[in-house]
Amino acid sequence: MLFKLKKYDKKYDYSYTYGIYPTLDLFKYRAAQVSRVVLNPDGDKNKGFEEIIQLCKRHRVPFEFNTPLIEKIAAKENTYVVGVFNKYKSSIQAERNHVVLVNPSDPGNLGTIIRSMAGFAFKDLSIVSPAVDVFDPKTVRSSMGALFGVNFEYFDSFQSYKQRFNNHLYPFLISGSTDLRETRFEPPYSLIFGNEGSGLPDSFAQMGKSVKITHTSNIDSLNLSLAAGIALYEAYSQSGR
């Protein structure tokens, strides 16, 4: 049987992992969601390729060697593995430190932030809509599979997030009142970041303790995924790990 699959569309109830490592992470954290795997036989010299075939067998996931199909659905050349998975619900937990992204619009940035979360021991991501689709294959790819190990939840507004959680709030603003380096985060806390272009609305300056990352006046702002990554690094360093 030959699989029939189309290029990703947000309205589908499934999405894709591109590449060996993200697909291994998919099996590691969300094996029950994997519906199929498509392979390019040229990948068989690569580490992890045979492991994916074994995982398919163990979890009874149909797999197929079909290079033309990979070329159709993968965005990048030389993709050896595409995992097809069913989208799933996820929810964030109380009494833990959160990352809150308000209206993120770039799937690559979102994935990079998720990768940094995994690297710096954050497990819970709140996303305030309108926002990019967390299951966009570009997000999955730039997260390098870290998406599958993180809890995430969408909220219609920041208010509806705040009503459910009592975390200490640390909104990141260019005009923040304290410097990141001097900020001591009191758990459980939420690190809050705005949109790539517009940042957080001014109203956030009145919530919790606003934080700035000091930089020279040669740039207007740091890249969003970099600002978030630096904040997570700093919080992780403070925690004593």
Next chain:
Amino acid sequence: MLFKLKKYDKKYDYSYTYGIYPTLDLFKYRAAQVSRVVLNPDGDKNKGFEEIIQLCKRHRVPFEFNTPLIEKIAAKENTYVVGVFNKYKSSIQAERNHVVLVNPSDPGNLGTIIRSMAGFAFKDLSIVSPAVDVFDPKTVRSSMGALFGVNFEYFDSFQSYKQRFNNHLYPFLISGSTDLRETRFEPPYSLIFGNEGSGLPDSFAQMGKSVKITHTSNIDSLNLSLAAGIALYEAYSQSGR
């Protein structure tokens, strides 16, 4: 007269800025290199648009309203301004802190790192070939114009870089001997980063003081531009700014 321009190719002796802000930075730092400017009249409500026209007049740079040409050469929709500039030679200075990128392969990462350099007061970038083209419009764009305020120089090998500069060397390696947080950078120093996929060759472990950025075992490594951004942030924080 209608300009004739093609999609960017590395072999040309000119390149492009896309957008108002990168073009303003081009004029600010490298006005003598600007050869032409192409404008989309729809951009005239945007901040900085009229300023660019004034800059063209002051510097006697030919400009033209030509939306179809912008659509042909710009990678992104809704680009209102394209600056055309002649490539130029640049050289890094001794007795200053350097960033050294060994074989960077992604133009977006390179631009993001240059933006971080500008943000954290680094002015000198050494690039070891083979490496991505610093004038690639994708690099210019992700640097947000910061490229024009930074010195850069290509080297055939790390050896040829080392022969000219006596900086203290800090190679960043997953197996680095000291943690970034505990490392005190002794000026003038060089922060050295490897390729996106392969990192630095093992031989760098023997040079200077190798540094690691501690993260959880949930990820294999940090994204290159993030690792560099965190290192620059830490060095800038240590410097007392």
